Amino acid sequence: MTTAITYTSFDGNKRIASGSLQANALAVKQALAARSHGAVLTFNDQTGETVEIDVCGTDADILSRLRGLTPSAPAILSEEPNAEPVPESRGRPKLGVVSREITLLPRHWEWLESQPGGASVTLRKLVEKARKAGAETDRQRHMQERTYRFMSAVAGNLPAFEEASRALFASEAERFYQHTESWPSDIRDYIRQLAFGIKKTA
Known part of the structure; x- marks a missing residue:
């Protein structure tokens, strides 16, 4: 389940909005229209980074620009719009495995290949164990x-x-x-x- 991305906006030291990007955009527009004396800034709650919002035009204009930029999937803007869909093949389901090159010493390879399941299975288990330990x-x-x-x-x-x-x-x-x-x-x-x-x- 994808966690929805939320935002918080400040007019100087005052919090003026929390929640969706759309709600924050309208609050920022209102603060700027009121001739705010402080900086009006919007932050991504998940990263703490500032977010630039174009608040030119009417409320409808602003919301129209943000259409498709959903709270849970802002990366939609970076997708390839004309990408051809990849047909699903029959057989075993894909597990999202990505093949990449890693470099190990000979003794490391010897130990990995001697483990039950071979090198790939053992590496995945080691990575998962490290991820949980360092979570x-x-x-x-x-x-x-x-x-x-x-x-x-x-x-x-x-x-x-x-x-x-x-x-x-x-x-x-x-x-x-x-x-x-x-x-x-x-x-x-x-x-x-x-x-x-x-x-x-x-």
Whole structure:
């Protein structure tokens, strides 16, 4: 199941929209029309990166440009529009196996080929085991990186930014909370959501 991509927009230090790209686009347009005094920025909740939205024209124009750019599949714009469909062949179902070259020492190949199932099966098992073992570390690193991207964009001039950054990458949640406590509430709450996946409850 594909996870829907969501976005959050800020008018200066105020959060003005969260959710679909379409909802954020209309909120950004409204903020700009109100002659906002701060920077109006939209962020990808999954990556912490800024997103450029064309808000020229009417609401219908904006939504029309975003049509097909679904929340769960923004990469649709990079697909080959005239690509010929590949016919499905009969027989065993495809498992998505991709053949690529790897380089190992002779003793590595000897050991792999001596394992039940041969080299390919053994390599797949080893990779899966490593993926599972490092899943939590990878998740934590991803959350730290997306948080720092957002922090760098909006909080670089806020007090204790450097201290909060160090606490973030040291995975010291309590110190991170302390250093960000005085920040504007919308910025602070969103940063904590990115860093630890905790949303503020009403």
